[in-house]
Amino acid sequence: MSGALRTVAVILNSACLFLAVTGPALAQPAPEGSRDLSLVTHNAVVIAAEAERIWPHIVEPDAWKAGAQLVPVEGAEHRFKAVLPDDPDTALFHVTNVEFDAPHRRTIRLNALDGTLIGHASWELTPVEGGTRVAYHVYSQQAVPADQPPIDREAYVHANRTRFQEELNALRKLVETGSP
Numbered sequence: 001m002s003g004a005l006r007t008v009a010v011i012l013n014s015a016c017l018f019l020a021v022t023g024p025a026l027a028q029p030a031p032e033g034s035r036d037l038s039l040v041t042h043n044a045v046v047i048a049a050e051a052e053r054i055w056p057h058i059v060e061p062d063a064w065k066a067g068a069q070l071v072p073v074e075g076a077e078h079r080f081k082a083v084l085p086d087d088p089d090t091a092l093f094h095v096t097n098v099e100f101d102a103p104h105r106r107t108i109r110l111n112a113l114d115g116t117l118i119g120h121a122s123w124e125l126t127p128v129e130g131g132t133r134v135a136y137h138v139y140s141q142q143a144v145p146a147d148q149p150p151i152d153r154e155a156y157v158h159a160n161r162t163r164f165q166e167e168l169n170a171l172r173k174l175v176e177t178g179s180p
Contacts, residue, residue, distance in 0.1 A: 037142040037151060039119075041161045044135040045168040049175045051125040051132045055103035057171055058123045058134075064170040064180050066163065070095055082110075093118060110140070118142065134171065136164055 047054055063071050066127060070080035071088065078100065081091035099107035104125055110118040119140030127132045138160070144151055174180045 035144045035146070035150065035153075037140070037144055037153060037156060039138060039140045039157060039160055041138045041164055042135065043156070043161065043164040043168055044133055045165075045172050046131050046133050047172045047175050048126060048131040051103040051127065052174050054125055054132055054134060054171070057174060058125070059102075064174050065167050068092055124141050134168060136168060138164065144161075 057064060068082040068084055069088075071083055073079040073081055073094070078097035080092050080095040082095055083089070083091060093113060094111045096109045096111070096118070097104055097106065098109045099122070105122060107120055107122040109120050112118055119138070119142075121139075122135075122137045124133075124135040124137070126135070170180050
């Protein structure tokens with residue numbers, strides 16, 4: 001599988017596609033001849049717990065997020081490589097904490113291995129009656145090269161929105177019951 005197709009496959013199947021940035025930074029057109037797979041999603045769940053109980057799971061999401069896992073990059077505080085559990089030595093992309101306001105907000109930046117910005121994702125924890133609202137905002141910019149098989153954009157967006165909501169529901173279950 002080519003590097004570009006593997007990246008798109010990881011994005012479709014990995015929980016580490018979380019991205020949140022302002023519109024103008026992502027409003028660049030896809031490279032000529034490629035097909036745009038940009039993604040913007042907003043998901044949320046209310047968890048019957050205080051933000052302080054939820055926050056450790058936002059910092060270390062492996063117990064409730066599917067797909068790629070984040071492994072700290074040695075010597076680089078707040079920087080991680082995203083890897084698949086069955087291939088922990090192969091970095092798929094890099095993740096950097098760009099906002100870390102415990103226990104309220106974490107924003108990460110995702111970059112391709114060549115440094116190209118893929119996008120950002122943010123978790124926001126807001127107190128509400130009966131617990132904490134956890135919102136997850138994803139903004140990404142991806143393009144499928146013209147020489148790769150086409151991807152159904154609507155199915156891609158739907159699959160990611162569905163997966164992100166299922167992951168937030170798993171987080172709720174983990175925090176409220178102690179079991180994912």
